[in-house]
Amino acid sequence: MDKFDACLTKIISWSCIFLMGLLTIFVITSVFLRYVCSISFVWAEELITFLFLATTYFGLVIGVRDNEHICIAFLSEKLNGKGKTVLGILIGIVIIFVQIIIVKESIHWIDQVGNVLSPGLRIPNKYIYYMMPTSCILVVVYEIIKIKNLIVNSKEIQKIFMEIGRSN
Amino acid sequence: GCASKEEIPETANETTEKSAQPIVMKVGHTHSAGTPRYQSFEKFKEMVEERSNGAIKVEIYPSGQLGNEQEMIEQAKLGTIQGVRAGRFDDVATELLVYTMPFLFDDVESFQKVTRGEIGKKIAKAAEKNNIIILSTGDAGGFRNITNNVRPIKSPEDLKGLKIRTPGVESIIKTMETFGANPVSIPYVETYMSLKTGVADGQENPCVNIESMKFDEVQKYMSVIEYQVHPDPFYVNLEWFNSLSKENQDLVQKAAEDMTSISDEMTTKANVEALEKIKANLEVNVLTDEEKEKFKELAKPVYDYFVNEKGYFTQELIDEIKAQ
């Protein structure tokens, strides 16, 4: 599991780095072309937007992995031990629930409206829309890993499991 | 007197109708208060609610509260809202783009004759494959003209090489390229600054937009070329419309047509007034028929491109419109 986590994280991290690098280079190049060479491409703006969307949705996954998402940690700072673990698991479940609803609804949404062509590059929007459910599924994967780690690392909860095992 | 004789049957009537909840029609658009679209939609609400005796309730969501035009069209397709007036023609039916072909119409009257007649209905029919019925088609803002800072445009040579700000509408970009201009894509809200500082030399828009966005303050010339006009279709969710009783369908249909007439009249009036205001700020030249002819000749490849290469609509449709 840890190996899988490390490998997946590496792939997504490098995708983010690559996408953000590309985005920056494209913006700077388009500025250069417009001001120095007086050239501008209508499709360039769209391509840059797609790259931007990709950085947002893949960055979201890494953000969940690294616990970088903006939140008020007031309560979890106050708690410790079992309370903290239980809270962490509950928050994880909320996140998983939200993501699963989005995946379910977005499949319906893409099915209904995904065939509209993008105005600049003229490719069906669904190929870009698919980034959203993909990133949601990846978030769910990381949340499951996180919940698993919380349980493994929590002595109290392990004790409960052990007691259940003993009574059986 | 609170209980006059006439009121008794009315209240009785109301209770029977109220047992069935009023049908709610949610409609949206992106325009702000004071615009023809905003005001004519208010009239639509009044007409539908009055004519249906309150059986249909219209809720308007203006100013892009529910999203931009593309997103509201999606919402209308999905049935979250029931209607929207917006551009984005190829999201609904590419056939609608035929209205935007350069110099297809000589004046507003011939445009309205097509949108309100049999050909208009035929074009509207194409939207049904996307679960949309177009109840009526109006004029989105009048004919589009070109302003710029370099020279008055009288012939295609004058337009050559000018950096013209264009919206992301394929037929505008293609037409500008064909005329020899250099289209520059800049967001609508940033157009004023880009014209002021020369990021773009000029732009193209109907007079109302030029006046309301104050482009006339940062431009020297306006050429009344009237090269293109945009339709203003009222997209309604087809499934929802079919679920209405025949009686209700007819009254919504009629109210939509009345709304479009009101809107078209306001648009035409607003354009005349805007042109007067613009004239005070910049040099206006109106293209003569001979001058326009050169552009018309040059525009032929645009038709070819959309008919043959893209297959958005047929040559027969264009011939039919021209024969009107």
Place this chain on the structure above:
Amino acid sequence: MEAIYLFMLFILFTGVGVPICYSLGISSILYLVFTNPSFLMMLPQRIWAGTNIYVMIALPLFILAGELMNRGGITQRIINFSLYAVKPIKGGLGEVNIFASMIFGGISGSSVADTSAIGSVLIPQMIKKGYSKGFATGVTVASSTMGMIIPPSVPMLTYSMISGASVGGLFLAGLIPGALIGISQIIISMYISKKRSYLLDIEEEVKGKKLFHVAKEGVLALIMPVLIVVSISFGIATASESAGIAVFYAFIVGFFVYKEIKLADLPQILRKTTLSSSSVMIVIGFSMIFSWVLAMIKFPYMVAGFFTGLDVNVFWILLLLDLFILFIGMFVDVTPALLLVTPILLPVMQALGVNPLQFGSILIVGLAIGLVTPPLGMCLNACTKICDISIIDIFKNALPFLICNIVILLLVTFVPEISLWLPRLAGLM
């Protein structure tokens, strides 16, 4: 009144520590499940719409420029220059912190970027010099509010997108209020420093470096804010383009001139940029479904109705507006707050004769205070990450400085010329 349930759900979930974006999501989902489940299908579309905003490309680029400035030594040189600049007023590091934020405010479009950039360099130095941790963090977050008030400013871009007001005009409108906040905060800082007798030996900081040397090195760093403000305010480049120019400039200076950026650092910088940009964008995305639900239940009409229904003097309405903005700013982050409040209140305020540029200034100055107030204060969040101190403690120490912000908010509200003078001078209104 249905809106109350939605707000309560949101407060409940954020309160227990669910990330803000998912709190917005779960409260909208639960609300829809119980009222109109068929509307759940709007969830993906609205989130997508919130993240698919072209002008926001300026956000990652400004963050990246900030990162490159930190690694490339530009930030340090701005601080060195600030040390010299506050010398005539016998200032200490507290005043340097504020002055540096004024300059940095002219570079980054975001206050959170300012907190992390200046805070990570200056807070450790201040503590070493005998300043209390509370004072050091308090002055950092409070002065960071200028990041989004002094142009360029990402929230102003958002406001311009919603209201249609000119970006150049908004940027100029923010200049005077921003400067006033800086100057008044410097005065407060001098007063507190003197009372607590914090050390004033700033010369040591730049010892061995001649003024000429500091100024010469500072020039390259200081060109940057000028470059950005001029290019955007005068429309030479769009906001995202000038953010691109800023990245290019920061990289060239940091890599070729100061030679402090190593190519091996770039992946790390890009990863961090993606993370920061994404965590902000995703909150905007989720706030769109939240505000769509609010629009559907006609919340905007309710608030507008409340304001138009008030039968009192304009003075009281404006005062209520300030309080309402401060209240919203406590619970909602700047961008979603702008998305919710602007379309509803702008027409109401315009009817009262408030210019859209001035209304923008009121919103920006007011919501900036929300960055430093719990429970949801983004600068507080960034600062707790830099040094281990609780949000409440930072807030307590920031309070004296926030009084300046509140006074300026009132000035901007009741004296239109503070925001409108410069835009009018430049012919942008």
